[in-house]
Every structure is written in structure tokens, then in C-alpha cells.
Amino acid sequence: MIKRGDKDIHEFAFASAIYQTALKTALRYKAIKITEVFLEIGELTLIVPDLLRQSFKMATTGTIAEGANLHIEMTPGEIVCNKCGKYSTISLSESDALAGIQLFKCKHCESTDTSISKGKKANVKNIKIETED
Numbered sequence: 001m002i003k004r005g006d007k008d009i010h011e012f013a014f015a016s017a018i019y020q021t022a023l024k025t026a027l028r029y030k031a032i033k034i035t036e037v038f039l040e041i042g043e044l045t046l047i048v049p050d051l052l053r054q055s056f057k058m059a060t061t062g063t064i065a066e067g068a069n070l071h072i073e074m075t076p077g078e079i080v081c082n083k084c085g086k087y088s089t090i091s092l093s094e095s096d097a098l099a100g101i102q103l104f105k106c107k108h109c110e111s112t113d114t115s116i117s118k119g120k121k122a123n124v125k126n127i128k129i130e131t132e133d
């Protein structure tokens, strides 16, 4: 079980990484402000969107991304079965994400001997910025 306190740190680490990525792009275009950030987040990152929004707000206070809108698109997770070799799509509820569930069952043979093949990544897809002129 992941405690709530650890959970907040998990989202905060992601929020900081997202900010760093967005900032790098923004600086390349000489932005004075980041107004929107578009994210694609795998469900198996166990990221809770509401917590991520809060963390992002905290992480960006006093920066050029302060007040930026976060657009979060969740992408489903996928596992591959080590027993039958088939793929299953998995979806987590918010309570599963908060509980930090790590064990997934194959939908074809019910084996729990599975590996995650998709859904453990978070990407910054796009950002919107304002420039000096």
C-alpha cells in the first residue's frame, strides 16, 4: 500500500518533470509565459489527475508557467501475459490508483504473471506560450 503522503510526492515529482520539459520548450521559443500544457498520461503511472493539477500549481508558482491550464489525456494501460503471451488492456479506477495496485490479471487465461507493456509513461504533447511581441 502506498500512503497518501507518498502519493502526493509521486504527483509532485511528475509535476516538476512536466514543468521542466515545458520550460525547456518555452525558452527555446523565447516565451514570457506558458499558458497551456497538453499532457498524455498512461493510466499505469498511477497518476491521479486532480492531485497532479494541485502539484503542478505548487510547482509552477512564481514561474512563467504560473496559472497555466493543464489538459490531461489519460491513455489506457496494456499488459502482456508471461504465460499465454496475449495482450490485455487494463483500466484503473481512481481508488485503484490511490491504493497503488501493481498486480494485473491476464484477461485471456487469468494468470497474474504479467508484465506492463504500455501505460507507464507521461508525455508533454504540446504547450501554448506567449512571447514578447
Ligand SMILES: [Zn+2]
Residues within 6 Å of the ligand: 081, 082, 083, 084, 085, 086, 106, 107, 108, 109, 110, 111
Ligand atoms: Zn494469459
